Amino acid sequence: MRKVIWRGREVLEFVQDGEGPPAVTKPDEVRLRITAAGVCGTDVHIIQGKVRFVEPPLxxxxxxAGVVEECGPAVKRVRPGxxxxxxxxxxxxxxxxxLRGATQFCPEGSEFGITRDGAWCEWLVAPERVDSRFSR
Ligand SMILES: [Zn+2]
Ligand SMILES: [Zn+2]
Structure with a gap:
């Protein structure tokens, strides 16, 4: 998989690790092939080392955005393609x-590209519920 890893202040590394698409391991997960990923001001601040709670490597x-490639057996709302x-x-x-749609306050929560590896890569596995076409 090709990916861009932030290694610390002002250091981005382009990696090609030879790994194939990651496996869907949980019933409610989908694997996306990433087709577009933004670069926003927050990313710039992270790269500069100005966002204290974001830790490299990441x-x-x-x-x-992406295209659904594979779905776990419990996925209901999306399908490959x-x-x-x-x-x-x-x-x-x-x-x-x-349950009230305020996932940002979930004590078990995480965020792609902030507290878990994000989408500057070829594939990402995520729970079906993060597909925001259906969010409130
Ligand atoms: Zn942003
Ligand atoms: Zn929660």
Missing amino acids: VLGHEF DRVKCDSVVGCGACSWC
Whole structure:
């Protein structure tokens, strides 16, 4: 997989690790082939080392779209070939915050390109619920 890893202040590394697409391992997950990923002001600040809670090494990319390639057996709303855009925040999907659509407050939450590897890469595996076409 080709990806861009932020290694620390002002250092980005382009990597080609020879790995193929990551496997879908949970029933509610989908694998996306990333077709677009944004570069925003937050990314610039992260690269400059100005966002204190973002730690290298990290694949950046928190605004992205892709094509669904593979779905776990419990995925209901999308299927291979669908074009989706995603929320960057991944909540647990079950706590009171997640159930009211406020995943950013989920105590188990994480965010692509901020606290978990993001979308400056070829593929990403994510729970179906982060497909924001269906969010409120
Ligand atoms: Zn942004
Ligand atoms: Zn939650």
